[in-house]
Amino acid sequence: MRRIEWIVINEENMDEKIAELTAGGAPLAIFVLTAQGYENLGLNFSDIRALVQQQQQIILAYDNYYKASTKALEDAELQRKAQEEAAAVEAAKSGIDLNPFD
Numbered sequence: 001m002r003r004i005e006w007i008v009i010n011e012e013n014m015d016e017k018i019a020e021l022t023a024g025g026a027p028l029a030i031f032v033l034t035a036q037g038y039e040n041l042g043l044n045f046s047d048i049r050a051l052v053q054q055q056q057q058i059i060l061a062y063d064n065y066y067k068a069s070t071k072a073l074e075d076a077e078l079q080r081k082a083q084e085e086a087a088a089v090e091a092a093k094s095g096i097d098l099n100p101f102d
Contacts, residue, residue, distance in 0.1 A: 007021075
């Protein structure tokens with residue numbers, strides 16, 4: 001995230017801070033939060049952080065699922081090929097020609 005500078009202005013430092021901020025000729029805009037608004041801002045960031053963490057866990061679970069299912073399919077294909085080869089070897093040993101096109 002980009003750095004944000006917060007300046008707290010209260011009754012005691014308002015004139016001083018406004019003078020500092022306008023000294024360079026920059027336009028001044030003041031955004032104000034109530035105490036409840038500031039608390040809500042913090043809670044919103046906390047909610048966003050929790051949602052991002054939850055989404056990361058979901059993505060990780062899907063990744064693990066697809067890796068496991070791909071491995072299971074590859075293993076099953078290897079087993080099927082091995083069984084076909086074993087059946088072909090067994091058929092060759094028995095001397096039976098299973099090719100109907102000869």
